[in-house]
Amino acid sequence: MSNGIHNSCGLCSIEMKNITVISGEDTLLENVNLTFHCGELTALIGKNGAGKTTLLRTLLGERNYKGSISFTDHHGTVLPVPRIGYVPQHLDFDKSMPVSVSDFIAAAKGGRAVWFGKNKKMKETIQKMLEEMDCGYLADRRLGALSGGELQRVLLALATDPVPDLLVLDEPVSGVDMAGLDLFYKRVTELRDKQHMAVLLVSHDLGLIRQYADKVVLLDKTVVAEGEADEVFATEAFKEAFGFHSGEVTAWK
């Protein structure tokens, strides 16, 4: 069940206003208006090709768009770019790449080029980051040798350091077992509550969304439904996109 906004200051938010994204002849997003509040977990759903990935890419600054994206911090100051923590769906890199988990994190954190080697302080910082996500033992493993669940924890550790204004999770649990999945979402909700960050989750798992999301956005080029999970699941647009009514969601689960 949805349980409202958690530890939100009510001020800081990321706002997408009249966002339109066009690629060649195709309109990928049209007039999208969305606000992500801090301390709130928003789930983005929609059928394939509805523009979910495009929306994420736009937020990440990888897409040209018409409209505006702004970020208001808890002092009420409007800043142009929010700090975004991003957990990708999967990493389709070459698994045999000689890159250790700590190389990867050090590269992401910037500073000295990792082929020189890492200094002691950086090593300690990385160890601490990983331990907070209960995966300190992974530091010296090769990135390509991690299991799905281990990789997600490393990516979450990275995405939340430094603490982002918006944490973006792109279908973050593919290839993760049930126990790992539970752990992952517990950790995400904990972050939402304690660090009061805004979280945007793209997922197909309606059961999980119903359990964890504060707000659900149904996308089909534009926002077609928005609200608490049960409200959105009861709409005609939802039925059209997913082929069943909310009553069936539980049974299907």
Add this chain to the structure above:
Amino acid sequence: MEMIYRFLELLPFSMFQYDFMKNAFLAAILIAPLFALLGTMAVNNKMAFFSDALGHSAFTGIGLGVLLGLDDPLLAMLAFGIFLGLVITKVKSANMVSSDTVISVFSSAALALGIVILSASGGFAKYSSYLIGDILTVGQGDLRVIAVVLIIAYLLWALLYNQLLLLSVNRSLAASRGVKVMLVENIFVMMVAVAVMVSIRWVGILMINSLLILPAAAARNITGTTRSYHWTATVFGLVSSVVGLGISYTFGTSAGATMVLAAAVLFFLTYFIGKSRK
């Protein structure tokens, strides 16, 4: 320069009695670390085919140089190499056709165009030395150019490596950490183009790509961290270049090809060492 020459003469190798061998040796130990460095990332990003295309495009560069009446076609080669690299990257990112198809189209077109231009302007034969290269014709001016390129490459590598690494793991993740994805990618492509073009006359169009890929590929077999990957690739590059040059001097074989063969031996050795460790 004189000091380096005299130092080389002190070494107990007969090849250092000739100035052209000294120059060749110096060129080899400058080119090897440059290629090892760029090769680590080219292999990470599965760009072996791409750098091969760049090598092939050298012919068009030379052809353009001839058409423009340049004494030294290097500038035309650099310009065309960089242009082609950027165009391939651009077309690839548009995601219209599969990337190996894109690269293949550009590679064959550039190669064919180069051969057409060169064969039209009075016989192709005098350019065939570019195919297998001739490291014995390296002059002091060439050494200076390679040294400058090597220094710039190391500087850029110190500045941009972390971003490149992140990019090779995941583009969107890199973008979310503030990496200017297109810019960094284009700089890397230009670096590869410049490295290939300044050394292609010595190493040869047919061999240049192997020199880029093999040391890094061999290092991958036995390393697990970025640091060891880099330094192992550099050492492998140096060893295969120097040993290859020595063997080619002794047996009168093509230097570029002998270096590549030495690197290939290293690859197979490390492959079996890596396998036996697992």
